[in-house]
Amino acid sequence: MKSKFFKQFIVGCLLLVSCKQKEVYYQSEDYVFVGEYTSGLEGPAVDHDGNLYFVNPVHSGSIGKVDSEGKFSLFIEHLPEGSTANGIRFGEDQSMYLADYTGHNVLKVNVQTKEVNVYAHDSLLNQPNDLAICCEDRMFASDPNWKEGTGQLWKVENGAFQLLAKAMGTTNGVEVSPDAKTLYVNESVQRNVWAFDLDSKGNISNKRLFHKFNDFGMDGMRCDAAGNLYITRHGKGTVVKLSPQGELLLEIQLKGKKPSNIAFGGKDGKTAFVTLQDRGYIETFRVEVAGRSFVK
Numbered sequence: 001m002k003s004k005f006f007k008q009f010i011v012g013c014l015l016l017v018s019c020k021q022k023e024v025y026y027q028s029e030d031y032v033f034v035g036e037y038t039s040g041l042e043g044p045a046v047d048h049d050g051n052l053y054f055v056n057p058v059h060s061g062s063i064g065k066v067d068s069e070g071k072f073s074l075f076i077e078h079l080p081e082g083s084t085a086n087g088i089r090f091g092e093d094q095s096m097y098l099a100d101y102t103g104h105n106v107l108k109v110n111v112q113t114k115e116v117n118v119y120a121h122d123s124l125l126n127q128p129n130d131l132a133i134c135c136e137d138r139m140f141a142s143d144p145n146w147k148e149g150t151g152q153l154w155k156v157e158n159g160a161f162q163l164l165a166k167a168m169g170t171t172n173g174v175e176v177s178p179d180a181k182t183l184y185v186n187e188s189v190q191r192n193v194w195a196f197d198l199d200s201k202g203n204i205s206n207k208r209l210f211h212k213f214n215d216f217g218m219d220g221m222r223c224d225a226a227g228n229l230y231i232t233r234h235g236k237g238t239v240v241k242l243s244p245q246g247e248l249l250l251e252i253q254l255k256g257k258k259p260s261n262i263a264f265g266g267k268d269g270k271t272a273f274v275t276l277q278d279r280g281y282i283e284t285f286r287v288e289v290a291g292r293s294f295v296k
Helices: 001-020
Strands: 029-032 042-046 052-055 063-064 073-076 085-090 096-100 105-109 115-120 133-134 137-143 149-159 160-170 169-176 182-187 191-200 204-212 221-223 228-232 238-242 248-253 259-265 271-276 281-286
Touching: 029 149, 042 085, 042 096, 052 085, 052 228, 052 259, 063 137, 073 160, 085 133, 096 133, 115 160, 133 169, 149 169, 169 221, 169 228, 182 221, 221 259, 228 259
Parallel strands: 042 259
Antiparallel strands: 029 281, 042 052, 052 063, 063 073, 085 096, 096 105, 105 115, 133 137, 137 149, 137 169, 149 160, 169 182, 182 191, 191 204, 221 228, 228 238, 238 248, 259 271, 271 281
16 A cells, blocks of 8 residues: 555656646746836847847946846947947857947947947938848848838848838838748838848848738847747737748737847747836746757
8 A cells, every 4th residue: 555655656746847847938927127217128139158138228328238147237338429229139250230220320349348330331221220130140120210100121231231122111120031031021000021032142022911910019020940930019018929921820928018129049049038118127938949040
């Protein structure tokens, strides 16, 4: 009899351990408190060492950092006069690129020395808002005109802007598929997500509607390694996951209502970090497939 109870006890313990070890996906939690000033909190990006960077904590024109242990600090207190960053991306050599929407620039930051230089400038831009990067540091920049409800799309390469598309809606989030053959851009006010074919030189063609939402706006977005597209729903307080075919797979509820952008990180690339513009916290949740930047 004792042997029977002992076996049941062991089985129960193993089941308990198994339950504790089971991964919980798509459940948002507070990651770290980054201050009271959050109306401009945006542009999360993770470097190869697992550090998370984002723009405009504390005050406009600053860059924040949360290290791999979850400790928040101010990485850059003030960008050069006239510059305010939005999107962040990391290049192959781990240089940091910033979409400088007030200076009409893409800025390049040496993460080791914190030296900031203008990588590309063009006065014809409305305001470079978000960046996508692939293919030996070729970038793509969304360029909304919020007042007019219009927008443009640019390629940024070799220190210069090249206009790819004009007469669009309010272009905002922008991303490249894992195979670098599709470029996505969303229009926040019009609630459209567009897809373009992308060739080996960074030219676009075959514009098509990838997905359309009936309510609320959109902001930043990222692909995972399987080609699923995660989009922040500003005002709704969710992140949606779309399949590579544009099908709505799921919607992740956040604590805040104004998510501005998303990035993947963690040791395995399966941790999502979301900046929000109505809370003092960055939120986080686990996903099943790593972000595309972790594809080797």
